[in-house]
Amino acid sequence: MTKNAKIAETGKPRVIIIGGGFAGLELVKALRHADVQVVLIDKQNFHTFQPLLYQVGTAAVEADSIVYPFRKIFDEQQNFYFRLAEVQSVDTGKQLVETSIGLLRYDYLVIATGATTNFYGDEEIQKTAISIKNIPDALSLRNTILSNFEKALQIDDEEQLNSLMDYVIVGGGPTGVELAGALSELRKHVFPKDYKELDFIKMDIHLIQSGDLLLKGMSAEASQKAREYLEKFGVKIWFNRRVKAYDGYTVLLDSGEKLISRTLIWAAGVTGAPIAGIRKESLLKGNRLQVDEYNRVTGYENIFAIGDIAAMVTPGNPEGHPMLAQPALQQGHHLGKNLNYLITGKPLKPFHYHDRGTMATIGRNQAVADLKLFSKEYKTQGFLAWFIWAFIHLISIIGFRNRLFVLVNWLGSYFTYDKGIRLIVGKTKENIPVEAVTEKTVG
Structure with missing residues (x-):
């Protein structure tokens, strides 16, 4: 009992x-x-600020900067009890x-x-892809990205080398767009310094979107500008495509096209x-x-x-x-x-949602924002949108220490074009060992 x-x-x-x-x-x-x-x-015994999980996964901020213990948050609330x-x-x-x-x-x-x-019932993709819904997911992504390049240094075979250096992101919503932008910045400013022997022209970032628009739910201006930013950063966007299968090495699209990558990041829903x-x-x-x-x-x-x-x-x-x-x-x-x-014993009042808008950041000084203030809509892109995004996210993080640490990391990255949290700590996602791959071809 x-x-x-x-x-x-x-x-x-x-x-x-x-x-x-x-x-x-x-x-x-x-x-x-x-x-x-x-x-x-x-x-868990802590709250996670999920909007910045992708930054943990791409080495921009530390994991403990976006979490805060429940008991600490409510230590002065007398009617509060927590159970793990x-x-x-x-x-x-x-x-x-x-x-x-x-x-x-x-x-x-x-x-x-x-x-x-949501993997839409596909158990194989669920097993082989990396999602990004919690701290372990984000750390697994960071570890996998860094481990891939460490392994790539020992590879001569061209296809296997590309499989370690190429990334496929599924889903063109805010998480997918922000991940693609963050990876493109790492490719341009950080990885060439860390891994001088590798040619990062060969690093491809693929973004798979099932529809014909990015950032569905945001304005047409935001969608178009996000596309322009990503294409300028060298991200390859595949519109009107779905991932049909993924075995940890080959990504099969519903169009019959294939991509080779050991890392598929699932942000599709x-x-x-x-x-x-x-x-x-x-x-x-x-x-x-x-x-x-x-x-x-x-x-x-x-x-x-x-x-x-x-x-x-x-x-x-x-x-x-x-x-x-x-x-x-x-x-x-x-x-x-x-x-x-x-x-x-008082009557209940119905809930009315006040839409204050949506934002997404693509990279340094590049973001899109659809804001709603005082019953008016404001659309902005570029530096102003990026600054608004950064300010709102910073003040929303719980804890002064966390805000300070994130701010220091952001300022350091902004002025040095560097991401300082490039540590491999914990598990990586390895679907097929490098030595196990012999003959695989791109269709």
Whole structure:
């Protein structure tokens, strides 16, 4: 029989929040003065600032500069409790959450589990590609990139050499575009100094996009400018292509074309991360939980969902709000108010999303931004967009030390054209050993 997790009852309504991403974190903050017991459950003991994961993966910032311990964030919030655990299922009848440390009772349950990488059911690609959703992913990417060049120094065979030096990025959204831009900067300014024996004219960066536009969801101006920047940086963009198969060496496109690369970075999409025990009728396309205007999960009175996992379907958002940080932050903050209303017997207020725009950076002084301020839209590209992107991301990082370290790394990179965190620490992604490849050809 599963034991109960050890956590004291306070005699106040218990709100259990599953997931400490942007949505969960904002909800905890919004409940700091509420007359409730707030219990946050996460399988990590820290919050990750995900927008900068790609910079960890490309050696621009240190991993510990974009993470911050939950207990440190909320050390002065008296109604806050944290448990390091993995949630296995929910018993909605008994109002119990089953975790790796035991059962926890809830009065109100909030699912903020976010999203995970969507490989669209392809197990082979899932096994061989590198995704970038968490710190281990980002470190694995950094280690793999650096290890590839160390191995390339010992290779004479032209095809095997290219397989180590070439990179394929799948997905033309912000993550894919930012990764392609970061790799192109490394190719131009950093790698030729580190690996003088290698000819980096031979290093190809391929960006595979299933549609005919980059940065879908942003303005046509942003999409076109991102394309111009990447093409100027020498990135090869493959529009209207999908990856059909990847065995760790050969990338097969649905057009029949083939690319050779030992490193395929998957940034092609995400899917919700639901929890066992929630009725299947509440799940929509993309494994997102259908919620009403109060973020209450369809079919339940005391279970809520916020952030990427939540799909609040409206006429303006037929598939739910975009899976971005801003909707998550706003939903977390708003639900905090509504839970307080619920407990005190006041009527709930519907959630209204305020779109403040989207940004993406492609490289030094090169970015695109679609901003919405005071009901007006502003589109900008180039240095101003890059500066706005850098400023907003910097102030959004949790912790003064982290902001300072990221700023120092950015300033150093800006003035020296260098990336200082080129360390191989931990695991790399090696699908096929170099010596195991004998006869493979590009179609």
